[in-house]
Amino acid sequence: MIPELGHFALIVALLLALAQGILPIVGAQRGNAAFMAVARPAAQGQFVFVLFAFGCLAYSFLTHDFSVENVARNSYSQLPAIYRFTATWGSHEGSLLLWALILAVWTTAVTVFSRHLPEDMAARVIGVMGLISSGFLAFLLATSNPFLRLVPAAAEGNDMNPLLQDPGMVLHPPMLYMGYVGFSVAFAFAIAALLSGRLDAAWARWSRPWTTVAWTFLTIGIALGSWWAYYELGWGGWWFWDPTENASFMPWLAGTALIHSLAVTEKRGAFKSWTVLLAIAAFSLSLLGTFLVRSGVLSSVHAFATDPARGVFILGFLGVVIGGSLLLYAWRAPQLAAGGGFGWFSRESLLLANNAFLIAALGAVLLGTLYPLFMDALNLGKISVGPPYFNAVFIPLITPALFLAGVGPLVRWKQASLPELAIRLKWAFAVALVSAALLPLTLDGMNFMASLGLFLALWIVFTVATGFIDRLKHGAGSLAARLKALPRAFWGMQLAHFGLALAVTGATVVSNYESERDVRMNIGDHVELAGYTFTFQGATPVPGPNYQAMRGRVEVSRDGKRLDVLQPEKRVYHASGMPMTEAAIDYGLWRDIYVSLGEPLAGGAWSVRVYHKPFVGWLWLGALFLALGGGLAASDRRYRIAFKKETQQAGLAEAAQGQRA
């Protein structure tokens, strides 16, 4: 009964989404207030029904209803409760339902925080989101119904993919989807602006906080995914350039470019058509990511059961959404007035250059991701494109963007002086360059890649510091008071750039200076790595709730002093028979010690992999700063004031209307 209620709720949600998508947009074109007024209640109603459907599916998982095909395929009687809940979105159908739910959450947020918008703008934005939602709900109902029954019911489930039975997977997909789907708001604003023909600074100001919040979630989602891959896959890698990773990284690059381009459009009225295009691109790439992962067009470690009928549906949907919005753009583009002019050396020109590099890097990632598909489609053979390609093209393209991340914030709008800036930054530049060249020499000799990465990181740190010094020189009160007086937007930008420097440091050091050994170890054997001694003390069987594990004990010591005992596991899951590696990690600010069990060998011996990973934690620390910066920038005072003031006005207007009535 519960699954049928969920199914019914989805149908109602689709009808509401259609009403939300069609009536307000028609109303806005014709100036019909009654039609426009449908937007908010329809969106909020849709949210309630999608949430209800999601609840029904979660209930079926939690209560082991193996008569639901989705549950039978993805759950298991002994699966712990928390994973039974996350299994709700572990399948294709469930993850689409989560997509629809998160879209409904964002739409509802727009209905609440859009009272300061002109009524027709709000109606169009909510309407566009309704159309997107209709597409996804129709897709769910037509090809991917999560509530399908299995007759006769299965006695036992197939279990959730063991790779996904992990604390990191509890939060990674929701965060990633919050980011993906969050770009739909910036997209809806851009489409609404194109429809109305009013692309001005106000449109950019409205879009900015939404874009930044979505970008922040996406950053957290990607970082969690990378951390999960690091400790769960047992190889100590943190980025594989896998198609699914790229699918989340491309919208992130587009979103990063969009954030910077929106700043110019808001402050200077320039780059309008470029910004609109980026808003369309960021969301289109999110949709494309969904298509790539869900359709089976590309093979990836994230393989879900794939089905060509689904692929055709998503592709058709992509065609309507992306193709339609790009045609709308082409139609309206001539009406986009050029904004304020700017000199060849100004913050505008540097942001434009930064955008160009980000988009070029994005293009390189897109090409590498789709290249196997191009070759296969043209019948030129089956090939795969691996990390060497991505590293070779991505690093040169992102390097200038990182350099500009340092300079940009210190350059004035409209017209700046290059000689003046050069004098101001000569010491920062010189110190960064010399330290970066010398640091690798103290380790193991010349290393160009290490020097390059360290230079960029130091350069960003020094320029961030310069930015603070410039701001703090003037102003009254104590240093603490002056720091507090700095706007959150400034803090946000600087913290995010600082986070970038941390992540670049982490990536550079770990890629150039990590070391590993893969050895056969008998009980009592030692192995030395980077000054640490690892002693294998054997492995013992340990039962888990739905798996059987062998837990090894590896003692880590340095200079005869015991530091830690690591307990990596090798698990075999009952239902699927799949073996899984659980690495054990001794975390540190300066290095991680990482041990994973390979295969059992004769006589109680095991093949054991040990890794020394210097600075690897800085990657995720950097992501944390990026997210913190995004959060601060999105909560800047001017957005809060604008929201408060205009809500009050709206409140007053309503009160006045109420009195009149």
Next chain:
Amino acid sequence: MKRFIPFIVFVVLAVFFYVGLSLNPREVPSPFIGKPAPAFSLPVVGEPGRSFGPEQMRGKVWLLNVWAPWCVACRQEHGFLMQLARSGAVPIVGLNWKDKDREAEVLLAQVGNPYFVVADDLDGRVGIDYGVTGTPETYVIDREGIVRLKHISPITPEVWKAKFEPLLKELGV
């Protein structure tokens, strides 16, 4: 025309995606295609004492369908296999793969048995010989005992029309 560039780029990509949908990136040609089907001798489910091996099918074109009672995806193709069995077009041999709970006989009695005979591969050894990566998988084996096709994932009427029918016609079925 500059303003149409993004649209044109998208259209080109979309065409590639459309073509890509009909390709399967995971479909690496099986090394067994064109080779004799690996021999085996396994007990037959529901008929204690009888054993089955591929040599018994010499002179016939037949399907080897790898399935398991615990496999949910196999239930998807079960209806189609029943239809196929009723049409009598081609005999289907089931390979009951890693059925540790011994449920095959009861389940087939419950939902219907499309198989000519079901061989019992309890420990999955024969599956390994055939390079089985998961259930369901279906092999087409010709009159000389040569593997002609391997299909991974459930057989749907569309898959049947596109992949199996042309081959069976060529083999004279």
